[in-house]
Structures are given as structure tokens and as C-alpha cells.
Amino acid sequence: MTQHQSPLLRLLEERGYIHQLTDAAALDALALKQVLPGYVGFDATAPSLHVGNLVSIMLLRRLQQTGHKPVVVMGGGTTRIGDPTGKDEVRKMLTDEAIEANIASIRTAFERLLVFGDGPTDAVMVNNHDWLGQLGYIEMLQKVGTHFTVNRMLSFDSVKLRLEREQPMTFLEFNYMILQGYDFRHLSQTHGVRLQMGGSDQWGNIINGVELARRMDGTEVFGLTTPLITKADGTKMGKSVSGAVWLNEEQLPSYDYWQFWRNADDRDVGKFLRLFTDLPIDEIARLEALEGSEINDAKIALANAATALCRGEDAAQAAQATAQATFAGGGLGEDLPSLAVPADGLTIIDALVGIGFAASRGEAKRLIAGGGARIDGVLVTDEAQRIAGGPGEVRLSSGKKKHGILRPA
Numbered sequence: 001m002t003q004h005q006s007p008l009l010r011l012l013e014e015r016g017y018i019h020q021l022t023d024a025a026a027l028d029a030l031a032l033k034q035v036l037p038g039y040v041g042f043d044a045t046a047p048s049l050h051v052g053n054l055v056s057i058m059l060l061r062r063l064q065q066t067g068h069k070p071v072v073v074m075g076g077g078t079t080r081i082g083d084p085t086g087k088d089e090v091r092k093m094l095t096d097e098a099i100e101a102n103i104a105s106i107r108t109a110f111e112r113l114l115v116f117g118d119g120p121t122d123a124v125m126v127n128n129h130d131w132l133g134q135l136g137y138i139e140m141l142q143k144v145g146t147h148f149t150v151n152r153m154l155s156f157d158s159v160k161l162r163l164e165r166e167q168p169m170t171f172l173e174f175n176y177m178i179l180q181g182y183d184f185r186h187l188s189q190t191h192g193v194r195l196q197m198g199g200s201d202q203w204g205n206i207i208n209g210v211e212l213a214r215r216m217d218g219t220e221v222f223g224l225t226t227p228l229i230t231k232a233d234g235t236k237m238g239k240s241v242s243g244a245v246w247l248n249e250e251q252l253p254s255y256d257y258w259q260f261w262r263n264a265d266d267r268d269v270g271k272f273l274r275l276f277t278d279l280p281i282d283e284i285a286r287l288e289a290l291e292g293s294e295i296n297d298a299k300i301a302l303a304n305a306a307t308a309l310c311r312g313e314d315a316a317q318a319a320q321a322t323a324q325a326t327f328a329g330g331g332l333g334e335d336l337p338s339l340a341v342p343a344d345g346l347t348i349i350d351a352l353v354g355i356g357f358a359a360s361r362g363e364a365k366r367l368i369a370g371g372g373a374r375i376d377g378v379l380v381t382d383e384a385q386r387i388a389g390g391p392g393e394v395r396l397s398s399g400k401k402k403h404g405i406l407r408p409a
Contacts, residue, residue, distance in 0.1 A: 006031035008066040012224075014281060015274040017059060019200050019227040022210055027222040030194060031068065035120050038063050038195035039071035039187055041128070041180065043079040044102035045094065048248035049109060051260065052238020054310075055229050055275055059197045060123065061113050069121050070114055071193055073183060074103045076129030081176050103127065109247040112310060124191070131186050132179055144182050147215050148208070153177060156204040177205050184209025188219050200225045229275070232265035247310050254311045255336060258319030261303035263401055269298045277305035326395070326403050339396075340409040343389040348373060348380050351387055351406060357398035372399050 004010045004024070008031045012018050021027065030036060040056045042049060049057070060070035079099050094102075107125060110116075114123035153159060156177065162169045184206070187193035196206050206223035213219045229237040238244055245260045246252040264272055270288030273279055279287075279301070287298035300320065307316035322336060339355040346354070349364045352373060358364035365383050367373050373380040374397040375387065387394065389408055396404045 004028050006066075008036065008063065008068060011062055011066055012059070015062070016271060017055070017062065017226050017275065018224065020203050020223070020225045022207070022223045023220075026220065027195065027224075030222075031066075035067065035069055036063070036195060037069040037071055037187075037191055037193045038197055039073050039184075039191075039193050040197050041073040041075055041078070041183060042106065043075035044099050044106060045079060046246075046251075047102050047105040048246040048251040049106055050238040050247060051245040052229075052236060054247065055226050055237070056198055057110065057113055058275060059224075059226065063195075063197075064114060064121060064123060067121055070123040071187065071191055072110055072114070072123060072125040073187070074106070074125060074127045076100070076103060076127040077132030078128055078176060078179055078183075080129075081173060081179065099129075105248060105250070109310065112312065126187075126191070128179075128183050128186075131190075132182070135182070140178075140182075143216070144178055144212070147212055148178055148181075157201075177208055180205045181208035181212040184221060185213045185216055185219075188213050188221050189217065193221070195222045195224060197224045198226070200228050232267040249311060249315075253337065254307060254315035255319045255322050257311060258303045258307045258316065258323070259401065261306045262299050262323065264299055264302060266295050269295065269302055272306070273298070273302050277302065277309065279305055336403055336405050338405040338407055341387055341389045341406050342409045345386045345389045347383075348375070348385045348387060349383055351396055352398065355396060355404040355406075357396070357402055357404065367398060373397070 004013060006028045009018070009024070009028050038060070040060055042053060042056070060072065063070050076099055079094060079102075110123070110125065116123045116125070153174070154163075159169065159174065184193070184196050196209055198206060203223070203225050206225065210221050210223050213221045231237060244251075245257065247257075261272070261276075270284060273284040273287060274281070277284075287301055290298050304316045304320060307319055326336065337355055339351060341351070348368065349361050352358040352364040352367060353361060357373075358367055364373075368380055368383045371379060375385075376394050387406060394406045396406050
């Protein structure tokens, strides 16, 4: 392990955030000498970011924890184009109103994880549409376009992979890397930003910005990327069986968010504790060393700490209480998803679809045929089975980990 001198790089390396880094020695020295403004960019394609974005948000949190300044860049401008990185299809265009609403909604998650304000290390949020929207096309070609060669742009994976798959790439998308590079240059001029951070798939875009700032202004700026964060089974970090794991409560109940972390693979617990919680390293070492059934204690600690960061301490405690009532006591926790059953009842198929455990009637039938549906712990074998509309509540389960409450309407 490299012996960095600055608390920032020591912390990032100790917790496993560093994959690629431009001029580590110079960045280390700069972080020792001054408050270092650093940024991560996020496009506003939905009302919430998801767990796949969380490692980049935690980079900003670590920056602030070590006495530096986080700059959150919302892609009000670049969202109108779409980052082609890792994509096979052109991004759907959003209206200006939708983008602004998404940015306002996304900010609520950042406000839990960062301290915003006017102080030297307080976080700020900026919108790249404020400067990209003012940049005329001819001006961009003259000022920025001359520093990019088509030869180099074609060599980037985001372009090369799309072309190799014979998937169309619009000229609009082709310009994304130019605009992201210009973001870095602009932020270095207006906010003193010296560091851009992001996932490993952003390395090419980040290097573009580093080179552009040097060529246009002679400014030395730096780039840092995190490793590709996958789960032990190889799947993407932002996904679960039922879809994206959203950071905002409006898109995903806190109980489901807590369960995502509680259901982590044994092999992922230590890594996730280092990346996604503030628990001390020595405590993490103790937890990840647990074996057998005791590893569940580490998973609960992970779920509680990760949920408390994004949803608040009350949400974490409520989710754990619901899980204990559901799994240990066989009861029904209040945070579980619920469905009202009409007086004349409904079929098990309608119940599974209505509560969200199946996306369609066909999927619900397959779930029953595969032995995945239970009512109050009893296996459902008949897809025509009806559930009465009262008088009490019953528990509907999909597999071992998804539970909901059926209540009289």
C-alpha cells in the first residue's frame, strides 16, 4: 500500500476507493497544503440516484470528512445529451421541467450525506446548464473543439464499444465527452476545483478534462476513479432482484433499502462496510471476521449504518424492528409493503401483482409454480386460490426475503 501523507488519500486508500489516479504525489502534496475543492458529476435522468451512484457520493463525503470542499455538479446541461458510456441505446430526452424536478428531488439525498453552506469546506451544488447553456456552438468549436481529435475520441471505450456492436451513436452523444471535459476546465476557473472523481468507466472523460485545463489555461488538475463496484455474484451494485435500489424514500421504502444491505453476500460485507458506512476500520475488521451464523450480526450492522446515512437513524431502527417482527417473531412490521383486500377477497395472482412481488400475472403464476409464494408461511400451490377480505391481516411472502401485509379494505 502506498504511503500517502494527506489524510484524504490515506482514508481513500484504506477504505478501498482508489482505482486510478493522475499524479498521486502531486495531488497528495496539494491536499496537505490547502483546502482541495473536488467534484463528481451526476446526470438527472430520474428523481433519485441509486446505490450504483453511492460510491461516488461517498467520495464527496470522504473529501469533506478530511477537511476539503465537495462540489456536486448536477448535469442539467449534459442530461439533455446523454452519456454514451456503457450504453447501447440513445437516452430518452427529458423536458427542462422534468430535469429541474429531478435535480430538486436528488438534492434531498445529498443533504443527508454532505453539509452544505458557505464555509470553506461546505458542500455546494451547481448545475452545468448554467454555463453549457450559455456556450454558443461556434464558440465551443473554436475554444474547445480544437483541443480534441476525432482519432482520440474514437479510441475511447464509450465510443468504440458502441461502434463495434453496430449500435447507433448520435453526433449529440459524441459531443458528451467534450462537454464533460469543459465542465472540469470551467470549474477549475470559477470554483478552484482541482480534482474530479468518478467511477472507473469515467476515466477517459476525466482525462479529457485534465488535458483540456492544461492546454487552455496551464492549470494542473487531477483525476481519481474508484474500482468497478460489483457484488460477489458479479451483478452491478445498483441493481437488485426487483430493480434499482433507489436512494430516495419516495422511490424505495426504507425497509426495502435496509433489506438490500441486510441481504448482502457474506463475501461483500467487509467491502461494503468500508465503502458505504462510517464505522471505524477496527470495528469493520472485527465484523468481517465473524463466521457462521454470526456473520448475520455484521450484515445487520451494515444495514443499520448504511440506512442511517441515507435515510436517517429513525428509518434504520424502524426497518430493523420490522425485520425482527417479521423474521424472528413471525409478526407483521409496519414498514412492510401492504395491499388492501376488498370484502369479496382477491386471487393470489392479483395479490402478488398488486403488492409488487410480480410484474405481471404470468410472472405471478411462475412464482407459484416454482414454490416461491406463501401465505402466513404456508406454501401456495394453487394459482386459483383466493384470499378472504378479512377480518385480520395475513402475511404474503415471495421467496425467503420479500414479505408484505394483506389488510382488509
